[in-house]
Amino acid sequence: MPGQPDLPDPAHADVDSMLSRKFGREVANYFSGSPLNRVSFLRADHGFISKAITHPSTSFLLLNDLAPLTSDPSHLAYANHDDVRKLIGNNPFEKTEQEMISAYNSSITLPLVLFLGLDETKKDGFEHGIYSGTPFFAIDVTPKGSVEKEAQSVIEEMKKRGLAFAEGRLNMTLNAPEAAIFAQARALTDWNARNPFCGGCGQPTLSINAGTKRVCPPTDIASLPTVQGGATTTEATPRQREACVTRKGISNLSFPRTDPTVIMAVVSHDGKRVLLGRQKRWPPHWYSTLAGFCEPAESVEEAVRREVWEESGVLLGRVVIHSTQPWPYPANLMIGAIGQALPDGEKIHLEHDPELEDAKWVEIDEIEEALRVGTSGLGEAAGSEYKEGGLRLPPATAIANQLLRAVVGGFLDAGETSKI
Template sequence: MTAPPALPEPAHAELDSMLSRKFGKEVANYFSGSPLNRVSFLRTDHAFLSQALKHPSTSFLLFNNLNPLVKSPTQLGYSLYKDVQSLIGEDPFTKSEEDLIKEYNSSTYIPQLIFLGLDDRNKEGLVYKDHYKGAPYFALDVTPKESVTTAAESLIASLESKGLEFSKGRMHLSLPPEEAAIYAAARHVLDWNSRNPFCAACGHRTFSVNGGFKRTCPPADLASSLDTSSVPRPPCATRTGVSNLSFPRTDPTVIMAVVSHDGSKILLGRGKRFPPLWYSTLAGFLEPAESVEEAVRREVWEESGVHVGRVVVHSTQPWPYPANLMIGAIGQAIPGGEEIHLGHDAELADAKWYTADEVREALRIGTSGIGEGPGPEYKEGGLRLPPGTAIAHQLLSAVVGGFLGGEAKI
């Protein structure tokens, strides 16, 4: 079994703080901790994007059917502007966003390009208006399709001839934490763009703007490469009100470690797709007009029949499969509310109360991704738990590690 990657460092972990003295150090989970400054306010600045695109320090993270280019399971593979120029053209940012919308042509396929941010640790990076400095990062969809099929296939063949490959695994949990965070943001936004080619209000094709972080429904469309006259589209609700835009979707999800009323046991569930002996914390989506605390109590009762009282938020984790924000919480069962009943929502195959010692031992020797082997000390028949890259692991570690003891942790 390969060693799991380290988790990202919490922000400003070295600084003394009254909040850290009272509540403990901030917990940073896998897929968070990106080193990039997103400079989101510069996404509409095409002069900036144009310079960023062609700067010598710029890196492009390429995706083929949402699979990232990698050098190895622990290292992403990046490309340069000269490598992708045949696919994106000389410069897609030579015209303003407003002009591009006016000239929109739905018959022309444009490979999806995302501006991810600046790595200000690189002293050889771009300097823009004296204030914004760093090496630019972009994500680019190189999936062979429509008019770019030949160029994309040629680029992919060239990359593979150099020993690079597009990783075929659904989840990439072996990357170093900073690389994982860059990958997560890129995959999330590329996937959102690919899922929203049409306007939800009028059904016409949308157009990616704002560095890939927004989509607009243009008021007119050339609709043909042969006819340069613009054809007005029917009225659309997105062109009235505040703005003519849709934004990347993020689905908030609660995931919770539930302890018994006396604090001696922890509730774990086994999903129907989980292997035998493989358990985890319970989880579920937030619903409209529902607080995090309410969602925790509802999901735990629906799935296991257990009644939860006090709920405390522990930490959060971006999860780009496809667009979740996992809100990690710890809840405590109420007196008399600990009986397990699986008859409400048939989502779980099983749910059990485990002692803190059982969970502590499983965290030490029985963790892995589904389908992977446990640690060398694992004994057949023992409890299996998620790996350290999963927020469920961090929640369970917090519970058995004294998080509920009220001790100050700097």
């Protein structure tokens, strides 16, 4: 079993600034810190995207049923253009977006191709104006629809090379930079797979903007049966699709969603204990910080207070944001916070929301010891110094771990420099 990967480096950690002196350096969590410049404004640039997809240096991350292609548990593996040509063709972006929409055919399965960004540290000859670097794309090679045979062929070829698609719910053994690349690719692939139909009219949608938008085309050239005058006919020319609300107003687009989620380390009013909870499905002695989804028209601070009260009955006063973590299962942004209980609000009761099996206040020194010897991924063994029956906590790749380290590290200490 590989060891836990390093976390991404904080941005500009070596640069002195007023904010870093006041609040400490930025905290970077696992799944963040991508080495790629997304250059998102170039996704709709037909000249750029067409040149990038066919360049000899371009790297393609393949996902089969959301599992990434890997060379080992710590490293992704990449295909080149020749490897995927049989699936995506020479240039899937040969047509402009408007031409793709006009030629839309709902009976043809187009492989999903996502532009992820440029690795500007690698100068392999690709240039577009002032931008240069190695282009990175992701391709959904899940066998399905009219390209099932081609996709299966690509998968088998990768397996012949000794590569593997890393299956499982979590891929948290990847090195930090590639974990961030995978997180972006997985979240976008999953979103496209979950949105094959328009939310406005229910008709099939088309992926555009290099995989980051979906459109409801006004016409369809598929040979689909339609009813005219009581008789079924097959149209050979593009037919007008049913009216759709997305074709009115500002835009005819559907964008990827990200669901904000709060996760919080809750300290007692005297700062000497931390509130932890556990779910029934977790292994024995395993606890973590509380978490929950933000609701519409609710601030992050309000969501933290509400979720803590609903799950544990504890009432919070001051709430501060610590750091955030992308969580691509399927598309969450974990907003890490630290909250402090009110002096008369520390009583625990689980009668509101039955989500937790247990919740308890834990002394700081017990948490500190558990962070030292009792962390691991779910289902994995703790450190060699762990004694059975001791507290178990999430690994460093989880933002819950980082929040608890901030608490035991003295973020509550008075002074000019914060340790958050």
